[in-house]
Amino acid sequence: MLLGHLHDEDLPMSAKTIVCRCEDVTLDDVQHTLEIGYSSVEEIKRYTGLGTGPCQGKECMVQAALLCARHTGQAAALIEPFTARPPITAARLGIFARAGEDP
Numbered sequence: 001m002l003l004g005h006l007h008d009e010d011l012p013m014s015a016k017t018i019v020c021r022c023e024d025v026t027l028d029d030v031q032h033t034l035e036i037g038y039s040s041v042e043e044i045k046r047y048t049g050l051g052t053g054p055c056q057g058k059e060c061m062v063q064a065a066l067l068c069a070r071h072t073g074q075a076a077a078l079i080e081p082f083t084a085r086p087p088i089t090a091a092r093l094g095i096f097a098r099a100g101e102d103p
Helices: 027-035 041-048 061-072 093-097
Strands: 018-020
Touching (some): 018 027, 018 061, 027 061
16 A cells, blocks of 8 residues: 555554644644634744743744744745743842842
8 A cells, every 4th residue: 555545544653743842732733723813933832832942942943934834825934933032040049038128
Protein backbone atom coordinates (compact mmCIF):
# COMPACT_ATOMS: atom_id res chain seq x y z
CA MET A 1 0.00 0.00 0.00
CA LEU A 2 1.35 3.44 -0.89
CA LEU A 3 1.63 6.01 1.88
CA GLY A 4 -0.38 8.50 -0.16
CA HIS A 5 -3.45 6.27 0.19
CA LEU A 6 -3.33 5.94 3.98
CA HIS A 7 -5.83 7.73 6.17
CA ASP A 8 -5.17 8.98 9.71
CA GLU A 9 -6.96 5.98 11.21
CA ASP A 10 -4.65 3.64 9.23
CA LEU A 11 -1.48 5.01 10.83
CA PRO A 12 -0.07 2.97 13.71
CA MET A 13 1.26 6.07 15.48
CA SER A 14 -0.16 9.10 17.23
CA ALA A 15 -1.46 11.86 15.01
CA LYS A 16 -0.50 14.45 17.67
CA THR A 17 1.97 16.87 16.08
CA ILE A 18 3.88 19.07 18.52
CA VAL A 19 4.62 22.61 17.33
CA CYS A 20 6.05 23.94 20.61
CA ARG A 21 7.87 21.25 22.60
CA CYS A 22 8.54 23.48 25.61
CA GLU A 23 4.86 24.27 26.21
CA ASP A 24 3.34 21.15 24.59
CA VAL A 25 1.35 23.15 22.02
CA THR A 26 0.06 20.92 19.23
CA LEU A 27 -0.76 21.57 15.60
CA ASP A 28 -4.43 21.11 16.52
CA ASP A 29 -4.08 23.85 19.17
CA VAL A 30 -2.61 26.28 16.64
CA GLN A 31 -5.18 25.41 13.98
CA HIS A 32 -8.01 25.90 16.49
CA THR A 33 -6.57 29.28 17.45
CA LEU A 34 -6.49 30.34 13.79
CA GLU A 35 -10.02 29.03 13.18
CA ILE A 36 -11.53 31.10 16.01
CA GLY A 37 -10.16 34.30 14.52
CA TYR A 38 -6.67 34.88 15.83
CA SER A 39 -4.30 35.39 12.93
CA SER A 40 -0.88 36.52 14.16
CA VAL A 41 1.97 34.73 15.87
CA GLU A 42 1.59 37.11 18.82
CA GLU A 43 -2.07 36.13 19.20
CA ILE A 44 -1.22 32.42 18.95
CA LYS A 45 1.41 32.93 21.66
CA ARG A 46 -1.05 34.68 23.97
CA TYR A 47 -3.82 32.11 23.41
CA THR A 48 -1.74 28.91 23.59
CA GLY A 49 1.48 29.77 25.41
CA LEU A 50 3.54 28.85 22.33
CA GLY A 51 7.04 30.30 22.57
CA THR A 52 6.94 31.09 26.28
CA GLY A 53 9.06 28.15 27.43
CA PRO A 54 12.81 27.91 27.98
CA CYS A 55 13.68 28.31 24.29
CA GLN A 56 11.60 31.51 24.01
CA GLY A 57 10.36 30.56 20.53
CA LYS A 58 13.65 29.54 18.97
CA GLU A 59 12.18 26.10 18.17
CA CYS A 60 8.58 27.03 17.23
CA MET A 61 8.50 30.60 15.90
CA VAL A 62 9.14 29.62 12.27
CA GLN A 63 6.50 26.88 12.29
CA ALA A 64 3.92 29.21 13.83
CA ALA A 65 4.72 31.92 11.26
CA LEU A 66 4.36 29.44 8.40
CA LEU A 67 1.00 28.26 9.75
CA CYS A 68 -0.17 31.89 10.02
CA ALA A 69 1.00 32.60 6.49
CA ARG A 70 -0.83 29.58 5.12
CA HIS A 71 -4.01 30.50 7.00
CA THR A 72 -4.03 34.20 6.06
CA GLY A 73 -2.64 33.86 2.54
CA GLN A 74 0.20 36.26 3.34
CA ALA A 75 3.78 35.66 2.33
CA ALA A 76 5.71 34.09 5.20
CA ALA A 77 8.26 36.92 5.05
CA LEU A 78 5.50 39.40 5.99
CA ILE A 79 4.48 37.59 9.19
CA GLU A 80 5.67 39.52 12.24
CA PRO A 81 7.36 37.54 15.04
CA PHE A 82 5.94 37.69 18.53
CA THR A 83 7.36 40.04 21.12
CA ALA A 84 10.22 38.34 22.93
CA ARG A 85 10.20 38.79 26.67
CA PRO A 86 13.25 36.95 27.96
CA PRO A 87 13.38 36.11 31.64
CA ILE A 88 14.89 38.85 33.77
CA THR A 89 17.48 38.21 36.42
CA ALA A 90 16.29 36.73 39.68
CA ALA A 91 15.57 39.00 42.65
CA ARG A 92 15.94 37.93 46.26
CA LEU A 93 12.59 37.70 48.05
CA GLY A 94 14.00 39.73 50.92
CA ILE A 95 13.93 42.81 48.68
CA PHE A 96 10.16 42.53 48.40
CA ALA A 97 9.67 41.63 52.07
CA ARG A 98 11.36 44.87 53.16
CA ALA A 99 9.61 47.04 50.54
CA GLY A 100 8.01 49.34 53.14
CA GLU A 101 11.07 49.67 55.37
CA ASP A 102 13.69 52.38 55.22
CA PRO A 103 17.09 51.10 54.09
